[in-house]
Amino acid sequence: MNRFKYCLASVLFLFGAVVMAQEEADVKEEREPGHYNQSKFKQLYEEFSTPNTYRSASGAPGPDYYQQQADYVMDIHLDDKNAKISGEETITYHNNSPDDLEYLWVQLDQNVRAKDSKSPLRDGNGVNIAYTADNFAQTYISEPFDGGFNIESVTDDSGKPLSYTINQTMMRINIPQPLKSGEKISFSIKWWYNIPDHTVNRARSGYEYFPEDGNRAYVIAQFFPRMAVYSDVEGWQNHQFWGSGEFALPFGNYDVSITVPADHILDATGELQNRDEVFSKEMMKRYKQAKKSYDKPVLIVTQEEAEAAEKGFATDTKTWKFKATNVRDYAFATSRKFIWDMQAVKIGSKDVMAVSLYPKEGNPLWEEQSTKAVAQTLKTYSKHTFDYPYHKAISVHAKNQGMEYPMICWNYGRPNEDGTYSDRVKYGMISVIIHEVGHNFFPMIVNSDERQWGWMDEGLDTFMQYLAEQEFGKNNPDVIAPNEKYPSRRGEAAKIVPYMAGDQSYISPIMSNPENVYQLGPNAYGKPATALNILRETVMGEELFDHAFKTYAQRWMFKHPTPEDFFRTMEDASAVDLDWYWRGWFYTTDYVDIGVKGVKKYYVSNKPTKEMEKYMADRNLTEADLPPLVYLAEEDSEDFSPELKGKSPTETSQNLKEFMMDNMTEAERAQVKEPKYFYEITFDKPGGIPMPLIVEYTYADGTTENVTYPPEIWRKNDAEVKRVMATEKELVGIVVDPKLETADIDTTNNAWPKKEEKSDFDKFKENIKGDK
Numbered sequence: 001m002n003r004f005k006y007c008l009a010s011v012l013f014l015f016g017a018v019v020m021a022q023e024e025a026d027v028k029e030e031r032e033p034g035h036y037n038q039s040k041f042k043q044l045y046e047e048f049s050t051p052n053t054y055r056s057a058s059g060a061p062g063p064d065y066y067q068q069q070a071d072y073v074m075d076i077h078l079d080d081k082n083a084k085i086s087g088e089e090t091i092t093y094h095n096n097s098p099d100d101l102e103y104l105w106v107q108l109d110q111n112v113r114a115k116d117s118k119s120p121l122r123d124g125n126g127v128n129i130a131y132t133a134d135n136f137a138q139t140y141i142s143e144p145f146d147g148g149f150n151i152e153s154v155t156d157d158s159g160k161p162l163s164y165t166i167n168q169t170m171m172r173i174n175i176p177q178p179l180k181s182g183e184k185i186s187f188s189i190k191w192w193y194n195i196p197d198h199t200v201n202r203a204r205s206g207y208e209y210f211p212e213d214g215n216r217a218y219v220i221a222q223f224f225p226r227m228a229v230y231s232d233v234e235g236w237q238n239h240q241f242w243g244s245g246e247f248a249l250p251f252g253n254y255d256v257s258i259t260v261p262a263d264h265i266l267d268a269t270g271e272l273q274n275r276d277e278v279f280s281k282e283m284m285k286r287y288k289q290a291k292k293s294y295d296k297p298v299l300i301v302t303q304e305e306a307e308a309a310e311k312g313f314a315t316d317t318k319t320w321k322f323k324a325t326n327v328r329d330y331a332f333a334t335s336r337k338f339i340w341d342m343q344a345v346k347i348g349s350k351d352v353m354a355v356s357l358y359p360k361e362g363n364p365l366w367e368e369q370s371t372k373a374v375a376q377t378l379k380t381y382s383k384h385t386f387d388y389p390y391h392k393a394i395s396v397h398a399k400n401q402g403m404e405y406p407m408i409c410w411n412y413g414r415p416n417e418d419g420t421y422s423d424r425v426k427y428g429m430i431s432v433i434i435h436e437v438g439h440n441f442f443p444m445i446v447n448s449d450e451r452q453w454g455w456m457d458e459g460l461d462t463f464m465q466y467l468a469e470q471e472f473g474k475n476n477p478d479v480i481a482p483n484e485k486y487p488s489r490r491g492e493a494a495k496i497v498p499y500m501a502g503d504q505s506y507i508s509p510i511m512s513n514p515e516n517v518y519q520l521g522p523n524a525y526g527k528p529a530t531a532l533n534i535l536r537e538t539v540m541g542e543e544l545f546d547h548a549f550k551t552y553a554q555r556w557m558f559k560h561p562t563p564e565d566f567f568r569t570m571e572d573a574s575a576v577d578l579d580w581y582w583r584g585w586f587y588t589t590d591y592v593d594i595g596v597k598g599v600k601k602y603y604v605s606n607k608p609t610k611e612m613e614k615y616m617a618d619r620n621l622t623e624a625d626l627p628p629l630v631y632l633a634e635e636d637s638e639d640f641s642p643e644l645k646g647k648s649p650t651e652t653s654q655n656l657k658e659f660m661m662d663n664m665t666e667a668e669r670a671q672v673k674e675p676k677y678f679y680e681i682t683f684d685k686p687g688g689i690p691m692p693l694i695v696e697y698t699y700a701d702g703t704t705e706n707v708t709y710p711p712e713i714w715r716k717n718d719a720e721v722k723r724v725m726a727t728e729k730e731l732v733g734i735v736v737d738p739k740l741e742t743a744d745i746d747t748t749n750n751a752w753p754k755k756e757e758k759s760d761f762d763k764f765k766e767n768i769k770g771d772k
């Protein structure tokens, strides 16, 4: 490369002198092409699919966007004594696609717990360092639990059997004639399975058994054969449920009856249709109070009542009836151990009920914090996306659980047996509630394909969780002191550094299938959440980000977005080209590392530098052939002479002085700044991700100046860039990313002079301190 040409161009530019067009052309031609690495700023045309009439280039649904609909009528029976569940369901499937469908695919997710499940056979890791006793017993000693679906019948709407083929967790219904575009079909499935103990095998659904009183608390999900998604992107979703990649589900309407022991307390997705039949008079009275209580929850079932119910073991049953409109899934929780509280939350012009269900083992923590956390989540998320459209959001306490469904979710956070609890348990519980209730927005309403893209719901939700946690902290002085911040586990830039700086062989790009990554937590939750947080706070700014994020949420509310729909919308709604950001943070495992490499000091001179002399000699030029030129002489070079020091530019450059006399009025000359110090600062970027170059300059008088150079500063040279500073004050210190907002993995190269050495800057700082 030719540094000289670069310098000449910039020196001439700096002083506004005219340079011959021919010389400019020379400068361009002589650049070595390989030096200018543009790959980070290349548009993502190769990674993105071509926009079409289903999905527009703007990131919005296209004019031909469609989605399928699956409606369910279900009759569910819980056999509490034998921990079995059975059901009969009629699915009405609407084919809104332009395609005729030759067969239908139904998901049988419980088959991941079948005796012959292939999931355990995928483990290729060898012997563990250690095993939990239950894990060891399960893996090597006990018979595998038999928790797969037993399909008793599949019939058409006239009751005639339909042929079907089960492939692990998927069932193909072989319909006699293709389901034509625009038509619908109804068919019924009868099924049952053994409910697992979720505390043993970490299932997302199951029961916890309480040996002290002999009761179970059930949190039931993925419990019925569910339609797979058919879309313009994947056709039929055909990725099996192996255990990590979650779910892809179409929207539909549900009409569900759930029969449980008569002394159970139950809540579920959907509006309760027969409250009069399942509520006592007292419960009804309290419910009416709760609907008007906006500041604190009202107990519908008290701890005393729940403890009395624990001893009952009713043999008769009660049927709870629900209807849910436009939901992508269905779940319920039931037990005679449940305490139940609720309060109203104003969301827009509507009232939403924030609800909690918990056994006494959750208290006193749960009665204090759960419903409050639900309410905060609905408020914060609604503000950043859309008004929460459902009528309630329920948080159910279930040991070790953190799992989400429409309107209802399972959450951990259990105090010690004596009711005491640590801060870790308390904040863990508040955070998981915010996270799981937050999943109502992503992916229950903004219905992304979790099976394919874990980050689209987990990452967006964890990002929003951080905002909600911080607001929860501000609004609850009893939990977080007024001058303190809520201790969010994820979100802040610095928190993702250990992961991004880690062993590359265990890191995958965010754009990976959740089944195929080693560290799913940081991969699908922490890193995308941090990437969005940095995007909001540092790259785009809150105003542009918030508008774009809201646009995405509203465009894809009750629809099925893909990653590109998100990426495109964020750019489309903000006029910020972010392809470089998606490329760096989402498509690679690169990290951020930007530093300050060196500083050179210059003084203004009228005398050609040695480099310039050579340039003129090479071309047989004399000074008379060129316009009047101004030079910067580096302090540590032959060009420097001591009399240049401490002078203003017009004192040491006759050419500049003449230029000003000839071209500026006296008034204009009086306004001119006369910088005495010129610095060329070299910033380097060992990390692969381009980021804004955030710099704090400190001057000898103790003042500081903060400058953020846009990320595009790296567009031509991805490794190193130089800035020239012209200043009236002496520069004594430079810090890159002073507030640690970019997730820079190595800050030892972030300061000039280097921090380790006892520098003039340190001494200077000490003096300042001493002065006070």
Ligand SMILES: [Zn+2]
Pocket (backbone or CB within 6 Å): 435, 439, 457, 458, 461
């Ligand atoms: Zn989650």
